[in-house]
Amino acid sequence: MEQIIPFNKPHITGKEVHYIYDAVASGHISGNGKYTKLCQSFFEERFGFKRALLTTSCTDALEMCALLLDIKAGDEVIIPSYTFVSTALAFVRQGAKIVFADSRSDHPGMDEERIEELITAKTKVIVPVHYAGVSCDMAKIMTLANKYNLFVVEDAAQGIDSYYINTDGTKAALGSIGHLAAFSFHETKNIQSGEGGLLAINDERFIKRAEIIWEKGTNRAEFFRGEVNKYGWVDTGSSFLPSEVTAAFLWAQLEELDLIQEKRILLWNTYFSAFTNSDLREVRLPSIPHYATVNGHMFYLVCNNEEVRSGLISKLKRDTIHSVFHYLSLHSSPYYKDKYIGKELVNSDKYSQAIVRLPLFFDLSVMDVELVLKKVKEFVK
Amino acid sequence: MEQIIPFNKPHITGKEVHYIYDAVASGHISGNGKYTKLCQSFFEERFGFKRALLTTSCTDALEMCALLLDIKAGDEVIIPSYTFVSTALAFVRQGAKIVFADSRSDHPGMDEERIEELITAKTKVIVPVHYAGVSCDMAKIMTLANKYNLFVVEDAAQGIDSYYINTDGTKAALGSIGHLAAFSFHETKNIQSGEGGLLAINDERFIKRAEIIWEKGTNRAEFFRGEVNKYGWVDTGSSFLPSEVTAAFLWAQLEELDLIQEKRILLWNTYFSAFTNSDLREVRLPSIPHYATVNGHMFYLVCNNEEVRSGLISKLKRDTIHSVFHYLSLHSSPYYKDKYIGKELVNSDKYSQAIVRLPLFFDLSVMDVELVLKKVKEFVK
Incomplete structure (x- = not known):
């Protein structure tokens, strides 16, 4: 029987269950215990976030952003149309009007040159999505945000350990540039805990309130630091924190981040370097802007049409x-098409019809990739 | 060294990590896989819910209720003041005005005789909270709801495997009576997964939409059942579903539900039968209404004052x-006291000052309980 190559297979380092045992043995299995703190410190130290808070999903991290930014009915939020539902939904739940930006012609990320025309007096937030872990032009977006006094929430769901390259050659981790950022640890991501997410806070003004919103609107964190003598309901919020079971699982993955990234980037490069666009004819390679790095999250091809x-x-x-x-x-989704009154978004529609993602996961071998490449070559020639 | 008796110690059956291994080995670690389905079927079959959906927390299950009931700014929701923040917060997030009901004089549950006076033309939902797993008078509450065309959401966070006893002696599981209900699997609960929850749906009109709201507003469930040929954004929602890691953990607990309940109820009865109220003087025993069962979730005493x-x-x-x-x-919380315009809620305030909860968890022995009782007796005499 021929071997099936799946699109994705979640990677397990082998230590997940060991750490879950440890969490269980400690007797603290609900959220915000030892493994949550280990994971959060890891993100803060490695990527330079001022504060990191684990969440049960990237959707939840984005919802925390919407709550922290006090998004209300009538507020406008600019997001790319070519993204996952959650990017929009988190703000829609707070009553925001979503203003959809088109993708770039050379890349599925939002077209930074077309954002300014979407800004109105009601605009409050820009949400760049780092598609495939490839950075948007963050210098342009932050300049716009400063000019119009807007907040920037990076949707870095796919962006772990990827970087924006400044003009001086220094690098800033995705998620460390905007005021806030959200990451995903869904099983399809480089680092995963089945379901899971992270809120990264770079603007320190949001830290204290984020801890409250994270713990169901209570000042429990202050209580346990001894800053108040009882805790209660002080703000809006939800139960955003995952259990220690989830955090312990994630910690096992984070310990192997470098190994995982090395392998994924190797596979990505194997795909990318196998072709030139002229070989490919009716499909083309992804375009990586000069200011962006590759984190091996996803390898896709852009077909000429559906x-x-x-x-x-x-x-x-x-x-x-x-x-x-x-x-x-x-x-143009069933939920939004009747509410949408903007221009045609030709690039977003093009990527909706044209992108195909090829298998890329840690346990895939270079030989597997070469087999996929052989079959793609048979198709394009 | 003297033995310390903690208030709670989360119980582990021993199979949690085994099932997590199995989930991990299956390659499906994100939500809505084998263990999610096992848990959901268990609840549907054992307690008669029309549909059960696991959530990442009880808070999230309550938020799903608020979304399903289309709660909007101006809608009024009646909840007891003596409850956890989440009971209110889930509805507050959708813009509801919370109308707080007082507790009964004999029990912390909401006073069913005082609900009707709180109903206005804007009232949409009544949320009875089954405090300590002891049922509210659901016949009275459902009659009121029918009379005024209101929805009932049971906050059964503590109510697993507890029952409302009908006048004919038949029993209805808590969570199976209202239109919707929410359960918690926080580590402090009888059955736990660290963090976790469940939405129970009894009114079938909500099932299809609940599946959509559960999966980020997409019709993914219909897609995988082959009812639509692609899936997309069709409604509001969030990422409410937990990972298979969480569901596998929960499944190990559910398999031992009967054993866990037997032990907890034994401990509860050991506490309850040790005293009469006249022995206790300045404290009194919990009062269990004739229409309610005990599920051994919590044993508390009511002190005469703070x-x-x-x-x-x-x-x-x-x-x-x-x-x-x-x-x-x-x-009277910092978040709500300036918004609150109702009467003084004397019973709620009394329980805020008077309730003390004693250690009660699966791994506690009857001897431990007898030691606690001895010390309580030293205090009350």
């Missing part, structure tokens, strides 16, 4: 290789 | 026994 994509996916499926398409433009 | 309670807690602490107070009235 028919070519369907053909490629079908061809690979016959060869027992599982490749998949990705987002559908949110501005 | 000084007596402080004295008892201090005395037990000197004897290395950890006892704790409980909620503070939400209507």
Whole structure:
């Protein structure tokens, strides 16, 4: 029987269950225990976030951003249309009007040159999404935000250990640039805990309130630091914190971040360097801007149109290789299309129809990638 | 060294990590896999819920209720003031005005006789909280709800495997009576997964939409059942579903539900039968209404006043026994007191000052309980 190459297989380092045993033995299994603190410190120290708070999902981290920024009915939030539902939903839940930005023509990330025309007196937040872990032009976006006094929330769901390269050559970790940022540890991500997320806070003004919102609107954190003598309901919030079981699982993954990244980037480079665009004809390679690094999260090809994509996916499926398409433009989703009054978003629609993602996960071998490449070559020639 | 008796110690059956291994090995670690389905079917079959959906917390299950009931700014929701923050917060996040009900004089549950006077044209939901797993008078509450066309959301955070006894002697599981209900699997609960919750749906009209709201507002469930040929953004929602790691942990606990309940109820009865109220003088026993069962979730005493309670807690602490107070009235919390315009809620305030909870957990022995009882007796005599 021929070997099936799945699109994704969640990687397990082997220590997850060991650390879960340890958490369970400690008797503290609810949130904000030893492993939560280990994970949070890791993110703060390695990526320079002022404060990191684990959440049960990236959606929840984005909801915390919406609550921290006091998003209310009528506020406008600029997000790319080519993104996962949660980027919009977290702000919609607070009553925001979503203003959808188009993607760049060369890249699925939001077109930084077209943001300014979307800003109105009601605009409160810009949410750049680092698609495939490839940075948006953060210098441009932060300059715009400063000019119009807006907040920036980085949707870094796919952006762990990826960087924006400043003009002087220094690097800033994705998630460390905007006022706030959100990461995902869904099983499809480089580092995963099944479901899971992280809020990164770079603007220190938000730290104290974030701790309150995280713990159901109570000042429990201050209580346990001895700053108040009882704790109670002081603000809005939710139960955003994951259990120590989830945090222990995540810690095992974080310990192997470098190894995981090395392997994923190797696979990504194997894909990327196998072709030139002229070899590919009806499909093209991803374009990586000069200010962005690659974190090996995802390798995709851009097909000339939906028919070519369907053909490629079908061809690979016959060869027992599982490749998949990705987002559908949110501005034309069943939920939003009647509310949408902006321009046609041609690039977002193009990527909705054109992107195909190829298998890329830690346990994939370079030989597997070469097999996928062989089959893609059979299709494009 | 004297043995310390903690207030709570989360129970581990021993199979949690085994099932987590199995989930991990299956390659499906994100939400809605095998263990999620096992847990959900268990609740549906054992307690008669029409549909059960695991959530990351009881707070999240209550938020799902608020979304399903389309709670909007101006809507009024009646909840007891003597409850955990989340009961109110889930509705506050959607813009509801909270109308606080007082507790009964004989029991911390909401006073069913005083609900009707709180109903206005804007009232949309009544949220009875089954304090300590002891049922509210659900017949009275459902009759009121029908009369005024209101929804009932049972906050059954503490109510697993506890029952409302109908006048004909038949029993209905808590969470199976209202239109919707929420359970908690926080480490302090009878059945726990560190953090965790469950939405129970009894009114079938909510099932389809609940599945959508659960999965980030997408019709993913319909897609995987083959009812639609692609899935996208169709409604509001969030990422409410826990990982298979969490569900696998919970499944190990559910398998031992009967054993856990038997032990907890034995301990509860040991406490309850040790005294009469006349023995206790300045404290009194919990009052269990004739229509309610005991699920061994919590054993508490009601002190005559805050000084007596402080004295008892201090005395037990000197004897290395950890006892704790409980909620503070939400209507007088820092977050709500300026918004609160209703009457004084004397019973809620009384329980805020008077309740002391004694150690009660699976791994506690009857001998431990007898030691606690001995020390309580020293205090009350």
